[in-house]
Amino acid sequence: MPITAVKDNCWVLETRNTAYALGIDDKLRTPLNWYWGPKLPRRKDYRPPAPRWWHLNGTPDGLPEEYPAWGGLRFLECCLKAEFHEGTRDVILAFAGADIAGEELQIRLKDEVFPLIVTLHYRVRPDQDIIERWATFKNESDDPILIDRAFSAQWAVPDRLPCRLTHLDGQWADECHPTRDWLTQGARVIESRRITSGSHHFPFFALDRGDATEHAGQVWFGALAWSGNWKLIAEVTDGARTRASIGLNDFDFRWKLTPGETFTTPVAYGGYTSAGFGAAIRCLHDLVRDHVLPTKHLTRKVLYNSWEITTFHVNEAQQIELAKTAADMGVELFVVDDGWFHNRENTKGGLGDWWPDETKFPHGLQPLIKAVNDLGMDFGLWVEPEMVSFTSDLYRQHPDWILHYPNRPLKDNSADPLPRREKDQLILNLARTDVQDYLIALLDKLLTENNIRFIKWDMNRHPNEAGWPQAAELGRDPKEVWTRYVLGLYRIWETLRAKHPQVVFQSCQSGGGRADLGMLHVADQVWASDNSEPLSRLKIQDGFSHAIPACVIEAWVTEQNAKLLPLDFRFHVSMSGVLGVGGATSKWSSEQRDQAKKLIIQYKQLRHVIHEGDLYRLRSPSESPFSAHLYVAKDKSEAVLFAFYTQLSWPFPFPQLPLMGLDPDSLYEVEGEPAPRSGAAWQHDGLQLTFKNEISSTMKHIRKV
Ligand code: GLA
16 A cells, blocks of 8 residues: 555655655644655654754744645745735645545645635655645635645755755756756745746756765655746755745736635656666656656657758648658658748748648648658648737737737837847737637647648747736636646647547647646657757757656757768767657768668667666766766666767777666677676676767667577
8 A cells, every 4th residue: 555544644655665754743733744765664663753843933934844835933935825805815724634545645724714625635656656746725715715826745855954956957949957056045946937837947856965976875856747837946944954845836826716616736746766866767757658648658750850951941842752751761750840831931920820821732731641641651740829920810810819918019029129029929828718629629620631640739939928808807817827828738738639549749849848747748749959959969858868758859860060970970869769850861862861771770679668768877968078878678678778979089088888777687788799798797897888989979789688
């Protein structure tokens, strides 16, 4: 049983290797965290926090509360902040009961005066060493309750030792750099205010004592399943207690909880490991593959996409020619990107009018789809349904469907000395159910009438005028738009997926701006970055690997840096994700095409290991010019090693690579090595790789003999 009561109103949640214990405090009448670490031998080993944690004046701030609400003697970051009618702005919660249902524990708390029920949900994922947490708020009164902060969880790190925070920061075309800082007293905030989870920070964190490495040491980590505005507050308080609070961003947030209504926060994931950052990411990868992704163990097809070489200038004949070359190389899925629809010559037009452009595709998409299918490939299409252009019919017909403030005049950027919107496009308000229904019907028709097996769903703007003028008529608070937009987006994707289960969906937000675990509940894969230059891409993919597995990280071989980098290097980078090709293949020599063909065959033979195996990041490209990732099959029967040498100057000593994760007692042969050795030898004595030339790479298949 993953959840057991240690005694009355005290529980321990056990995963394969870890335990999370909590109990209702007699004085506070709300839950305190007791323990979060390796599983202990006896239930009695779990104890409530020592009373020394009480502050002299009795504030609970020094205690590891599970879900502090703003009220009482609390002055630190809280999870819930609400306002009741007549202006009462504090919440005093008290325990009202608990239930265990299978792998889920529910703890009910109730405000001592107002009928607000807060339920804390804990679900155990035993095999992934993860606890899922979220909260629901139910208004049982006759008056609305205004929610001003709705976090999913607060995670307290045990002890009072200093902590380091690892997070993933970046920007457009340069996503997901692991950054590691010591936390000091005060709050460190990491967030998105862009209606997407964003490319500036990924909703992920890891905390350690400063001594964890990739392969050893204690790490407490987490992520949030949300694709809109989110916030992480890592707070060190007096007395050196560290907590991480995560949830919906409270910036410009409000939810008017009407009588009888229930609000549910997104899910926050948390895990502990004593085996370093590498073990933490393997837990998250397993979680994504086993519990997050909508289709388990999907074989991701090798795709071709001409965006980087043709941009908006696509047409039927040119795409058919590219499709022929792609099919000949072994590509399985041919995707037409931006530019295919009515009046789409550049970023200024077309969005909203989703029918094939009359000059580029005079016979519609059917002839191209048929040609692609006849070549033995699936057909895929780019769409950006959340957007409309100023010049589109859709905007002319429904000017009120966009996010806007009615009193703030809407000019296009050319008429405005200070451009107020990215790319001159407007954002449909997905908080509106009529807009959601319209997009569902539109895409349903597109998918029903055409044999489309892959949708690349893009989103290339952030709102700066997030107005929802109709909110008042509906009795809602306009600030709910940030949350309702994302819920609307999920509803559209879920409905389309249910109607068209044969379609694979990719999430793109100007690259990797919406690649979070919320999106991965509805998306099969993500476009990780608009930067396809392989040296940058190595680091970006390594960054994303902190939270998401290779099976969702799409990577294309393009022309970026093609003069300097050999074709196999460019392929190896993309083969360590979901392989795609986006280069000017018609200009490749026959030798290059033959080489690509061979690499694609090799990838198809091994992608099950890369996508489903355990990742061991032997050396990070962010730290060393010699980097290596090893993917080990779950049954340890085989593995795939990718190693890259990017140094431009010479000499560089190549250290032995310890091949981790193999069965120590089995014999393994490594492609190109003279004799098999035990897994233990490959780990402890290592593999000696050397590269004669800078900018070289290798891929090696490792097999148990
Ligand atoms: C975004 C995407 C690109 C491409 C363009 C098309 O930038 O990330 O891959 O689809 O839009 O406009």
